[in-house]
Amino acid sequence: MAEAPHLRFEGVTKRFKGPRRRSPPVLALDGVSFTLPPGRTLGLVGPDAAGKTTLMRIMAGLVEPDEGTVEVLGDPVAQIDRSQVGYMPQGGGLYAELSVRQNLELYARLRGIEPEESPERIAQLYRLTGLAGFENRPSGQLSGGMRQKLAMACAVVAAPRLMLLDEPSVGVDPVSRREIWQLAQELAGAGSSIVWTTSILDDAERCDELLLLHEGKVHYAGPPGGLAQRAAGRTYSRALGTARPRDAVQALLEQPEIVTAGIAGDRVHAVTRAAVPPGPDWQVAKPDADDGFAVSLDTGVVLPPSALAAAFPVRSADPAVPAIAAIGLSRRYGSFTAVQDISFSVSPGEIFGLLGPNGAGKSTTFRMLCGLLAPSGGRGTVAGRDLTVARAQAREALGYMPQKFSLYGDLTVAANLKFVAGAYGLSGSRAAEAIERVVGALGLEGYFASAAGALPLGTRQRLALGAAVLHTPPVLFLDEPTSGVDPLIRREFWHHINAIAARGTAVLVTTHFMNEAENCDRLMLINQSEAIAQGTPAELRRLARGMAGEPTLEEAFITLIRSQREEAAA
Amino acid sequence: MRGAWTRIIAMALKELKVVLLDRRVLTTLVASPIIQLILFGFATTLEVRNIDIGVVNRDIGVASEQFLAAMAGNRNMREIRFYPSEAALRDAIEEREVIAGLLIPPDLSAHYARRETAEMGLLLDGRRINAAQIVAGYMADIAHEAGGRMRPELAHPEPEVVARHWYNPNLEYRWFTLPGMITLITTVIVLSVSVQAIAREREFGTYDELMALPMRHWEILAGKCVPAFCVGLFNGMLYVVMIPLVSDVPFNGSLLLMLPAIAAFSLAITGIGLAISTVSQNQQQAFLGGFLVIVPLMLLSGYASPVDGMPGWLQVVAGIDPLSHMLTISHALFLKGLPASAILPQIAPIMAVALAALALALGLMRLRHD
Numbered sequence: 001m002a003e004a005p006h007l008r009f010e011g012v013t014k015r016f017k018g019p020r021r022r023s024p025p026v027l028a029l030d031g032v033s034f035t036l037p038p039g040r041t042l043g044l045v046g047p048d049a050a051g052k053t054t055l056m057r058i059m060a061g062l063v064e065p066d067e068g069t070v071e072v073l074g075d076p077v078a079q080i081d082r083s084q085v086g087y088m089p090q091g092g093g094l095y096a097e098l099s100v101r102q103n104l105e106l107y108a109r110l111r112g113i114e115p116e117e118s119p120e121r122i123a124q125l126y127r128l129t130g131l132a133g134f135e136n137r138p139s140g141q142l143s144g145g146m147r148q149k150l151a152m153a154c155a156v157v158a159a160p161r162l163m164l165l166d167e168p169s170v171g172v173d174p175v176s177r178r179e180i181w182q183l184a185q186e187l188a189g190a191g192s193s194i195v196w197t198t199s200i201l202d203d204a205e206r207c208d209e210l211l212l213l214h215e216g217k218v219h220y221a222g223p224p225g226g227l228a229q230r231a232a233g234r235t236y237s238r239a240l241g242t243a244r245p246r247d248a249v250q251a252l253l254e255q256p257e258i259v260t261a262g263i264a265g266d267r268v269h270a271v272t273r274a275a276v277p278p279g280p281d282w283q284v285a286k287p288d289a290d291d292g293f294a295v296s297l298d299t300g301v302v303l304p305p306s307a308l309a310a311a312f313p314v315r316s317a318d319p320a321v322p323a324i325a326a327i328g329l330s331r332r333y334g335s336f337t338a339v340q341d342i343s344f345s346v347s348p349g350e351i352f353g354l355l356g357p358n359g360a361g362k363s364t365t366f367r368m369l370c371g372l373l374a375p376s377g378g379r380g381t382v383a384g385r386d387l388t389v390a391r392a393q394a395r396e397a398l399g400y401m402p403q404k405f406s407l408y409g410d411l412t413v414a415a416n417l418k419f420v421a422g423a424y425g426l427s428g429s430r431a432a433e434a435i436e437r438v439v440g441a442l443g444l445e446g447y448f449a450s451a452a453g454a455l456p457l458g459t460r461q462r463l464a465l466g467a468a469v470l471h472t473p474p475v476l477f478l479d480e481p482t483s484g485v486d487p488l489i490r491r492e493f494w495h496h497i498n499a500i501a502a503r504g505t506a507v508l509v510t511t512h513f514m515n516e517a518e519n520c521d522r523l524m525l526i527n528q529s530e531a532i533a534q535g536t537p538a539e540l541r542r543l544a545r546g547m548a549g550e551p552t553l554e555e556a557f558i559t560l561i562r563s564q565r566e567e568a569a570a
Numbered sequence: 571m572r573g574a575w576t577r578i579i580a581m582a583l584k585e586l587k588v589v590l591l592d593r594r595v596l597t598t599l600v601a602s603p604i605i606q607l608i609l610f611g612f613a614t615t616l617e618v619r620n621i622d623i624g625v626v627n628r629d630i631g632v633a634s635e636q637f638l639a640a641m642a643g644n645r646n647m648r649e650i651r652f653y654p655s656e657a658a659l660r661d662a663i664e665e666r667e668v669i670a671g672l673l674i675p676p677d678l679s680a681h682y683a684r685r686e687t688a689e690m691g692l693l694l695d696g697r698r699i700n701a702a703q704i705v706a707g708y709m710a711d712i713a714h715e716a717g718g719r720m721r722p723e724l725a726h727p728e729p730e731v732v733a734r735h736w737y738n739p740n741l742e743y744r745w746f747t748l749p750g751m752i753t754l755i756t757t758v759i760v761l762s763v764s765v766q767a768i769a770r771e772r773e774f775g776t777y778d779e780l781m782a783l784p785m786r787h788w789e790i791l792a793g794k795c796v797p798a799f800c801v802g803l804f805n806g807m808l809y810v811v812m813i814p815l816v817s818d819v820p821f822n823g824s825l826l827l828m829l830p831a832i833a834a835f836s837l838a839i840t841g842i843g844l845a846i847s848t849v850s851q852n853q854q855q856a857f858l859g860g861f862l863v864i865v866p867l868m869l870l871s872g873y874a875s876p877v878d879g880m881p882g883w884l885q886v887v888a889g890i891d892p893l894s895h896m897l898t899i900s901h902a903l904f905l906k907g908l909p910a911s912a913i914l915p916q917i918a919p920i921m922a923v924a925l926a927a928l929a930l931a932l933g934l935m936r937l938r939h940d
Contacts, residue, residue: 367778370782371781371782372778372781372782374939392784392785392786393784395782395783395784396784398782400779400782402778402779402782404775406775406776406778406779407776407779408584408588408774408776409774410588410591410592411584411587411588411591415584415587418580418583418584419580419581419583419584420580420783421580422576422577422579422580422581422583422584423577423580423581423783423784423785424783424784425572425573425576425577425784426576427572427576427579477782
């Protein structure tokens with residue numbers, strides 16, 4: 001007899017209470033049906049607030065659906081055998097103060113496994129995750145990639161037949177992302193199946209099946225290739241030529257016939273609304289899942305010119321005078337060097353990207369340049385002001401969007417923006433104007449009176465961006481601004497960032513998305529606290545070319561990092 | 571300078587919203603002080619009432635009868651229990667059935683009859699030292715009174731001291747405790763709000779964003795003072811108004827003097843709370859830090875035990891404690907109605923503590939940053 005499907009959903013509907021009293025209930029899932037055969041990997045994708053996490057929680061038996069049938073491993077979900085299902089919640093659910101070993105052993109015991117009785121399994125988990133040697137480190141002090149690996153190990157310590165992984169690759173660099181994917185495959189025994197939610201369609205393309213959710217409804221179910229096919233005949237590319245990459249993309253994004261556009265290597269890539277090329281020199285290109293996603297969720301609304309950027313004064317500062325300069329920046333913690341002698345400069349109107357694996361020293365560099373951390377050596381300037389002597393003046397000149405949402409979750413959107421406006425010295429009508437502009441430009445009107453902590457992730461990121469640009473600063477620092485948000489919001493973000501840079505603002509950005517890195521004017525690759533490469537995206541690709549044909553930026557990234565690691569090991 | 575004002579006001583408004591939005595915090599801030607005022611005001615009294623006393627009476631004469639009658643008539647006495655032997659009495663004290671035991675010797679009446687000085691034994695429960703001492707005082711009074719009645723010719727052989735208690739003519743304990751409660755409860759509430767101010771930001775990870783804003787440390791601190799200060803001022807003044815309304819304690823002083831005193835006091839406690847908050851990583855640590863200072867602050871204030879009874883060096887330390895000055899001011903204004911010339915010298919040291927604590931908080935904040 002064939003094994004029952006590992007998951008079977010039929011007409012599953014779930015409503016949540018509205019955010020306020022008397023507001024209508026929110027329909028989180030609306031008649032979701034699908035089947036997952038044993039041994040398959042299901043990628044769950046969709047924009048923010050699509051219902052992905054609710055769906056995961058129903059599979060894990062944590063939330064009861066209002067209507068419909070849910071069968072997990074052939075039985076109704078009410079009779080779920082929890083030792084057979086490993087659930088990794090978003091963020092991992094680790095105890096930050098406990099060590100790696102304590103976390104792992106705690107979860108093992110919670111799942112009915114005595115670590116002493118199954119030393120092989122524990123040893124195997126340490127080996128596969130690469131956490132051997134870090135057993136006594138508190139999990140809060142691990143790098144993002146390692147933390148996700150540990151969280152996954154904790155979820156699957158009992159070798160479950162069904163693994164539910166909610167956003168395992170959020171905020172993780174491309175190298176670690178590949179390792180995490182590999183890890184999931186290795187941890188899943190033969191015949192186990194995996195459900196993997198993600199906003200990164202690169203990950204999704206590795207799955208056997210995809211489920212695209214939007215507003216609680218299934219918009220696509222099938223193999224990843226099928227999703228890409230949705231954009232077939234509507235995906236075009238052309239040689240970049242001499243144009244600056246981000247100018248070419250920016251011009252395309254505002255055209256009514258274009259769904260989305262981006263850079264891939266030395267070509268511009270665009271998806272159109274009709275099967276008509278955007279111009280005479282465009283050639284038909286092979287669509288990928290990203291393109292299919294964009295087509296499936298396209299609302300037909302044309303991106304208006306960025307109102308956020310329109311308020312920035314046109315700054316025509318001397319491009320020879322750097323807006324941001326790092327001169328031999330170093331930071332040591334005792335005997336540990338987090339950042340070693342990093343130097344670069346960013347001109348006004350330039351977008352400079354810092355790339356590198358988690359824990360490489362990007363954020364430390366960033367924090368020193370924002371004046372959050374005093375350098376142990378070297379110095380930094382922002383808008384011509386030295387951070388060591390004129391920290392407060394330097395801060396007035398910069399807008400900062402931290403990696404982690406750092407606004408006040410208890411306060412409303414309005415109260416948060418009022419506070420930040422006041423903190424930048426805007427008062428009365430100037431503050432009101434700035435707030436109105438940002439709220440309008442980022443589509444936050446509907447959330448004005450909601451608590452910031454209760455917003456969907458993408459909306460929260462929009463609010464954080466809005467707070468960083470309220471005072472139209474000449475220098476903008478964005479630390480992983482698009483981490484965890486879906487491709488459509490990422491497109492919107494970069495549309496704003498490009499427009500702001502075009503008015504003469506210098507932008508320093510960190511990202512783990514290589515297609516975003518392509519959009520930067522220049523990049524610096526940091527690994528193991530040192531700068532290992534600096535240049536335009538094309539130059540970085542060229543650096544890695546010696547190793548393999550025509551590398552993409554991601555391949556270049558991985559090659560450059562591996563070669564430095566090998567050098568360090570030798 | 572206008573920029574600084576804008577930033578401080580933004581900070582203050584944000585802090586007020588954070589405190590006022592949390593419904594639980596709000597309940598704690600408004601309802602609990604009132605409940606505390608009522609409960610503590612009536613519970614903390616040094617008068618000992620409802621005394622149970624054990625008696626082993628070996629005398630069968632008139633003297634013991636007279637004495638026991640006088641004892642039974644005392645308003646603080648609840649029950650007199652008789653025990654057959656000293657051993658039984660010892661057990662009763664041991665079991666806390668009675669707080670004191672009276673041993674009446676067999677020859678009491680005989681001594682009385684012979685017009686000699688008679689003696690009785692009094693056993694006291696030393697574990698309850700305060701109450702026991704007070705009971706001993708009552709017993710001495712009763713003995714004196716009963717003796718006088720039995721032998722009027724011996725009563726008051728020397729001039730009697732006639733005590734008149736100024737400012738509290740009937741020696742009502744409430745008159746001491748209720749004005750004192752203003753100081754204690756304001757301290758607890760203000761401290762619990764102010765210790766959270768910076769620790770909360772650290773715990774929620776919002777401190778980074780704050781440090782990236784162009785705010786000077788002193789501006790952040792100034793803004794963060796506002797909620798705790800307002801809560802202290804509001805609660806303190808609420809008590810001043812409430813106490814004469816709900817009890818018979820009069821308010822003889824000037825509200826215009828009480829207001830600056832409470833303001834200075836709230837600022838001092840806010841400063842102490844903020845200094846603790848700057849060194850706390852999370853709200854839990856902040857609360858523990860608050861407890862760490864609140865107990866010595868209260869013990870040294872003179873509310874529980876008089877400052878005059880402390881060793882000299884400790885009296886100097888108590889002189890720094892803002893609670894001791896606030897307690898003095900509160901009693902002076904409620905019961906005596908003293909003028910500004912007497913109150914201002916008490917406000918000055920409170921202000922000095924406020925400035926020192928805020929300077930310390932600022933210094934710690936700068937130190938922690940680098």
